[in-house]
Amino acid sequence: MESFRLSNNIKVVFNKTSGINVVSMRIFTPVSVINETSDNAGISYLTAKLMTQSTKNRSNEILANETESIGADLSGDADYDTALLSMTFLSEYFDKAADILADAVLNPAFDEKELSFEKQNVIAALSCRRDNIGNIAYDEFAKLFYHNTSYAMPVLGAKETVSKISCKDLADWHRYSYNTSNILISVAGNIGKNIVKESLEKYFASVPDGKKVEKPVFNIKQHESIKKEIKGKFNQAYIYTGFPAPAISSKDFVSIKVANAILGGKMTSRLFVELRENLGLAYEVGAVYTPRKAESYLAVYIGLDKKNIELTLKKTDKILKDFCTLKVDEEELKNTKTYIKGLYIMSRQTVSKQSYYYGWREIVGQGCEYDNEYLKQMEKITAQNILDAINKVFLSHSVSVIVNPAA
Known part of the structure; x- marks a missing residue:
């Protein structure tokens, strides 16, 4: 395992493997639930999901067809401390995969219909959490333990906050999250470093500059049970x-x-x-x-x-x-x-x-x-x-x- 930086200072973590010719590439950002507020809870997850739905250059159908044509899968997700886009594919298609993934990072469409559909999925998932006694216990614990900090909410947010998130909100959050100061690219697979570096330089060179996110200060100290x-x-x-x-x-x-x-x-x-x-x-x-x-x-x-x-x-x-x-x-x-x-x-x-x-x-x-x-x-x-x-x-x-x- 080694790391290097692209010409625009984006850090790349690379792990060369042997055996089967499969590669996994992920684009990480530290901007996630930890940075959300009580007004936009769930925005990191929605942003990551919508980034993999369509881009300004590829409609939903075209993006899906091009991804499937190289036997790949493309997905977006978020957790409390990270958000990420993921893609796994055969080594021979690395250049095409880098092109698709970079397009998702650089040019997400944030389509209104796709946002509406994803909101319905999130709200339904939040509702389903109430059907699991373990989730109910944990969600109440998180509110009491983390008070009013962002960790107090589920990764998906809340129905009230998710319902009012707009496409503009997603675009602003995306600009805040996916810039050269925050992005990390992680690659693992049976492929040469030079091929990886050449393709990433070609497709990720235009990632915009931005301010590096700072970890928020949590003040949840309490002394009584x-x-x-x-x-x-x-x-x-x-x-x-x-x-x-x-x-x-x-x-x-x-x-x-x-x-x-x-x-x-x-x-x-x-x-x-x-x-x-x-x-x-x-x-x-x-x-x-x-x-x-x-x-x-x-x-x-x-x-x-x-x-x-x-x-x-x-x-x-x-x-x-x-x-x-x-x-x-x-x-x-x-x-x-x-x-x-x-x-x-x-x-x-x-x-x-x-x-x-x-x-x-x-x-x-x-x-x-x-x-x-x-x-x-x-x-x-x-x-x-x-x-x-x-x-x-x-x-x-x-x-x-x-x-x-x-x-």
Whole structure:
């Protein structure tokens, strides 16, 4: 894996592979949900989706036909810290693919009819979130944990904000997001560097200059725990409890990743074995650590019968207290590292995943090289590292949401 810059200073991350002649190329920007406001929530996702629908040079039909003619797929997406366009294709069609992708980046049409159709899809998806008890619990947790910051909203935004976003809004957001100061190109596949560089210089040279986006300052500090119960239209109950956790730039990042796997990230995790296998209190249980550029969290989630709520909360509290008191034994630590390593390596077997992870690491500030260093850092993590890190997390305040059956 190496990186270089185009003549207009756009950074390119390139990973030369062997074997099958397939290439994945992604265009990243750090302008995403993290930069949105309560007035335009969902605009990053809509912008990325519309950029792949049609351009000023290619109608929807022509763009689809040209993409399919080279056996490629073109898509746009957004997450809390990044937005991106993606394309996967055969190596021999790299020049044509670069042409199509550059056109989507440089000349999106932002057609009124296409926007209207995409809004309907987004609003329908937001409505469907209410049919999942886990989503309801998480969405309420995010509002309480992140307060009025952009992380408090789903990536898709809200019906009220999405409904009023216009084509002009998308064009302005696109201009703000996709310029030479923000764009990152990530390429992985069996193709020569010179071919990549020549095509990218040819098609991305006219990307306009712009101001580099700055990470917004989040002010969500709170010192008291919150517990909120809400009614749901379900027969079962759900618990979602989260704690402030290190951002992706923290030195404790890797320690918490390992701790999360031990606690609830695998089938032999402590929460799963105790609450589901031994006590039969829950049908769904786990833990999730979502590292972000700004404030992050580590959460425990549990799906269960209403009658088991109080006992489950007590048992969960004991598990967390024991975790903060006793060092992880060496066998459990070794097995967890092996588990993480296996998933990590398997998740990077395709060029599509490689182009994503190298680019994502660069965008969130870790640097593309970190993806190859992560496992080395994980191997150095000790039981004491984990104990020190989790005590900073679980001994702070928490935010809990309990969804109860309405009946």
